[in-house]
Amino acid sequence: MTRLLFRLVLLCIAAIAVLAGAVAWYARQPLIWQGEAVEYALLPGTGLRQAAHQIETAGVPVNGWLLGWIGRFVVDGRRLQAGSYVFASGVTPVGVLEKMTRGDVSMREVRFIEGWTWRQMRAALAAHPDLKQDAAGLADAEVMARIGAEPTIPEGWFFPDTYLFASGDSDLSILKRAHHAMRKELDRAWAARSPDLPYASSYEALVLASIIEKETGSAADRDKVASVFVNRLRAGMPLQTDPSVIYGLGERFDGNLTRAHLQTDGPYNSYLRRGLPPTPIAAAGRASLEAALNPAVTRYYYFVARGDGSSAFSQTLAEHNSAVDRYQRRSVRSSRK
Known part of the structure; x- marks a missing residue:
């Protein structure tokens, strides 16, 4: 009886060794399939076993049961990171899990263009199919509160750039990053500004930078365009900039700026009112921020x-x-x- 039990134990050990060897061998074998790469979204809170079977169902020709065991004994499947992943033919089961433990997610992008208004930025986010639309239906002030921004008026407070994100990320996360980037760029430019500029705050510099962004057709002219507006502010002259008037018209502007528009008073009519408009009129890029805070010295x-x-x-x-x-x-x- 003792000898039989001993043999059974040896057989079990041998079987386990064979199984472990088979799993280890399978873990390193390329998974080959025809067609396009497979995209799989791992949701937060998904366990290893569930994820393994979901990957198989998504179209990766892997044995979900074996993938689960590989995640227990070959790769630490407890460290899987939520996100969207793309698997191409030739990946190994170990490669699948290692990619997910590294958080090597597939990236999407959304771009905010220099000179865009807040309305255009919101439209770009709303139109992106891979973003979670958490800002939909929220008032502007509520959006700013959700991203932890102090200003309640969003215009001009988001840095124009290309932002990468994983499929399923929130539109609010993009806005939070873009706002943080604008804060950083504005603070940096403000700290390195020329002396004796006619701004009471960095926000006023941001307002003028947005006008410079809309008024500059050639990059070589940017610092001279800035000098014109700075000289006018110092002299107490109205800025007389068409883009400000157009911004004030909003959706009423049909592409034709008329004399009647210029003669109609309003907070953004820079022909009738002196000084800066109350808010930025667009998103200023880095070059326009630099020009507003380090304009050329001219008499223009x-x-x-x-x-x-x-x-x-x-x-x-x-x-x-x-x-x-x-x-x-x-x-x-x-x-x-």
Whole structure:
């Protein structure tokens, strides 16, 4: 009886060794299939065994039962990280689990463009199919509160950049990162600003940076465009910038800025009101922030678009009127021929 029990124990040990060897061998074998890569989303709280069978169901030709054992004895399956993963043909079972323990998630992207308004940013987030729409239906102030932002008005407070995220991430997480990035860029530029600028706060610099962003057609002109507005602020002159008026019109603007628009008072009418508008009018990029806080030193008070993306700058109104006649009225006459 003792000898029989001993033999049974040996057989069990041998079987376990064979099974362990088979699992170890299988763990390193490439999984081959035809067609596209398989995407699998691991939700928070999903256990190893459930995840293993979900991966098999998703289309990866792996034995879910064996994958679960591999996660117990070959790779620490307790460390799986939630997220969206892409598995291509040729991956091994160990590779599947190692990718998920590293958190090597597949990334999506959303881009905020320099000069975009808050409305355009919200539209881009709402249209992205891979984002969780937590901001849908929230008022602007509530969105700002949800991301822990102090300002209640969102315009201008989100840095234009490309933001990567995993499928299923919240739109609020993108906004939080973009707001943090703008805070960081603004603080950095403010700390390195030129002396004696006509701003009472970094927020006023952000407002002007947004105007510079909308007014600059050529990067080479940016610091001179900034100098015009800074010189006007110092002199107490109205900024007279069309983009500010257009922003104030909102959805009423049909693409044609008229004399009536310029003569209608409102907080964003920079022809009738002196100083800065109450908020930014768009998202300023790094170059516009730099220009607002380190403008060129000039005596320019005017500029007009040449029609090729660049601008002509003038010190006096007479020079400016001559430039307008040369570059804009001439182009109007040419277009009528």
